Amino acid sequence: MIEVAALTKRYGPTTAVDGLTFTARAGAVTGFLGPNGAGKSTTMRVVVGLERPTSGTATVDGRRYADLPAPLRTVGVMLDARSVHPGRTAFRHLTALARTHGIGRARVDEVIGMTGLESVAGRRAGTFSLGMGQRLGIAAALLGDPGTLVLDEPVNGLDPDGVLWVRRLVRDLAAEGRAVLLSSHLMHELALCADRVVVIGRGRLLADAPVAELAADGSLEDAYLRLTAGAVEYQGRAVGEAGTTAVGGAR
Amino acid sequence: MTATTAASRRARPTAHRPADAGGPTLPRVVAAQWTALTSLRSSWWAAALTVVVSGVLTHLSAQASSVDPGFDPLGSLTSGVVLSQVPPLVLGVLVGTGDFSTGAFRTTYVAVPRRWPVLVAQTVATAAFALLTAVAAVAAAVLALLPSARSRDIALDLGRDGTPQTLVGMTLLLTAIALLGLAIGALVRRSVPALTAAVLLVLVLPVVLLLATDLSTDPLAPATGGVPPAVAVVNTVVAFLPSGAGALLTADVVVEGAPDLGPWGGGLVLAAWIALPLAAAALRLRTRDVV
Numbered sequence: 195m196i197e198v199a200a201l202t203k204r205y206g207p208t209t210a211v212d213g214l215t216f217t218a219r220a221g222a223v224t225g226f227l228g229p230n231g232a233g234k235s236t237t238m239r240v241v242v243g244l245e246r247p248t249s250g251t252a253t254v255d256g257r258r259y260a261d262l263p264a265p266l267r268t269v270g271v272m273l274d275a276r277s278v279h280p281g282r283t284a285f286r287h288l289t290a291l292a293r294t295h296g297i298g299r300a301r302v303d304e305v306i307g308m309t310g311l312e313s314v315a316g317r318r319a320g321t322f323s324l325g326m327g328q329r330l331g332i333a334a335a336l337l338g339d340p341g342t343l344v345l346d347e348p349v350n351g352l353d354p355d356g357v358l359w360v361r362r363l364v365r366d367l368a369a370e371g372r373a374v375l376l377s378s379h380l381m382h383e384l385a386l387c388a389d390r391v392v393v394i395g396r397g398r399l400l401a402d403a404p405v406a407e408l409a410a411d412g413s414l415e416d417a418y419l420r421l422t423a424g425a426v427e428y429q430g431r432a433v434g435e436a437g438t439t440a441v442g443g444a445r
Numbered sequence: 446m447t448a449t450t451a452a453s454r455r456a457r458p459t460a461h462r463p464a465d466a467g468g469p470t471l472p473r474v475v476a477a478q479w480t481a482l483t484s485l486r487s488s489w490w491a492a493a494l495t496v497v498v499s500g501v502l503t504h505l506s507a508q509a510s511s512v513d514p515g516f517d518p519l520g521s522l523t524s525g526v527v528l529s530q531v532p533p534l535v536l537g538v539l540v541g542t543g544d545f546s547t548g549a550f551r552t553t554y555v556a557v558p559r560r561w562p563v564l565v566a567q568t569v570a571t572a573a574f575a576l577l578t579a580v581a582a583v584a585a586a587v588l589a590l591l592p593s594a595r596s597r598d599i600a601l602d603l604g605r606d607g608t609p610q611t612l613v614g615m616t617l618l619l620t621a622i623a624l625l626g627l628a629i630g631a632l633v634r635r636s637v638p639a640l641t642a643a644v645l646l647v648l649v650l651p652v653v654l655l656l657a658t659d660l661s662t663d664p665l666a667p668a669t670g671g672v673p674p675a676v677a678v679v680n681t682v683v684a685f686l687p688s689g690a691g692a693l694l695t696a697d698v699v700v701e702g703a704p705d706l707g708p709w710g711g712g713l714v715l716a717a718w719i720a721l722p723l724a725a726a727a728l729r730l731r732t733r734d735v736v
Binding site for chain 2: 239242243244245246259260262263264265266267271273274276277278279280281282283286287289290291292293294295296297334338
């Protein structure tokens with residue numbers, strides 16, 4: 195389970211995440227939605243300890259990520275398909291990662307099988323298409339058989355077969371009692387696989403509700419556009435008040 | 446919020462399984478970095494080049510001087526050592542920058558969120574790989590002396606005078622240069638600037654300094670018996686550069702005007718050149734976000 199509480203992340207004068215609070219519960223797929231630059235990836239990087247929050251907390255199973263005794267066995271992470279050295283084969287990439295946690299060869303072969311990478315495991319990752327890179331990223335996330343998964347845009351670049359496969363995979367993972375936090379631009383995709391959706395805009399929480407509730411009067415897409423229209427309007431006002439950037443920065 | 450966190454931790458002391466058993470211990474991270482280093486072709490190219498450059502240059506030098514009347518094959522032993530430092534230097538830089546120049550750092554530091562064990566493990570893995578390479582390169586240099594020695598019916602006596610020290614010194618020098626590359630790479634993080642800095646520091650700077658003094662001193666000036674002050678200053682500076690300090694490892698040389706550091710002093714200076722950037726890189730890893 196992931197708990198984000200009053201999380202704020204600033205880079206100098208820019209506020210990327212602004213007092214964000216939400217929970218990704220065990221046994222459910224939590225969709226994470228928002229326009230480009232809304233702070234989804236920043237939030238995920240803070241959750242997995244690559245960045246420190248300016249204020250607020252992000253915890254997994256009640257602990258800060260950096261305090262987890264065995265991170266890979268607790269949280270499976272896929273942030274970017276290009277998180278691999280292009281000169282290393284898929285198999286060696288996974289092996290090096292597995293060895294940090296004493297995970298054996300059998301599990302490496304298992305996740306290669308689960309993600310359908312058997313035929314290309316001996317190829318260097320630099321030769322992979324985006325879709326194959328995504329599969330390798332998902333294989334790395336599954337390596338420690340974690341109870342929580344953080345997946346940033348996992349269906350990006352996947353073929354229709356791959357999209358179906360990810361949809362089934364995350365549903366199965368949640369059905370096994372795991373918490374899945376999955377970001378996507380594809381509303382349609384989230385409508386099909388998420389139980390709950392967290393919508394953010396300009397670093398702030400816009401909505402946190404079950405998919406059925408959000409899409410009650412129309413589609414999830416309508417609901418999303420309605421919600422983020424507020425964020426865009428807010429942005430428009432900020433630009434309109436061109437002379438008051440300092441006020442925005444000090445906030 | 447702290448109260449909530451503490452409460453939920455108490456409520457679920459072992460979340461999914463006894464996870465503590467499978468965490469990233471230092472030996473495991475070393476094993477992972479060894480896999481990472483040996484799974485790149487560039488590492489093996491660097492190792493092979495080190496051995497080849499060492500052997501070929503030593504052979505050519507020995508062949509060239511074997512016509513001299515007082516030919517001593519062991520005099521050519523270190524003739525390949527300056528250029529055979531280049532591949533280990535590049536190897537170290539590539540290990541140091543590899544994660545950050547490619548985006549692989551996300552995977553690395555998500556697996557080891559305490560971060561510093563990664564740097565320690567990279568140092569250990571690079572040292573081990575470079576040491577094996579250095580032993581092979583020094584062996585190649587010794588073997589490369591044999592044809593010219595045989596042509597003059599001279600037997601190689603490796604136990605003679607300072608030869609054991611030279612052999613050990615060459616091995617340590619090549620290993621240390623790889624670690625210097627790693628330290629610079631880990632601090633700079635981008636491959637091209639790190640390589641440029643490393644090559645300038647190790648190879649170009651000492652040559653430029655020595656050329657500058659050569660040009661500034663008048664060769665026709667009457668010998669006054671002392672060392673010109675400019676030469677003394679430059680020689681002192683060079684002795685404290687990685688290459689100058691490294692040269693002290695391979696032989697007891699007395700450089701005019703420079704303090705006599707000896708092999709141990711030279712080794713310490715070289716160690717400081719490795720330790721300082723590594724410490725700065727560790728501090729940066731510890732205190733900053735990795736992005």
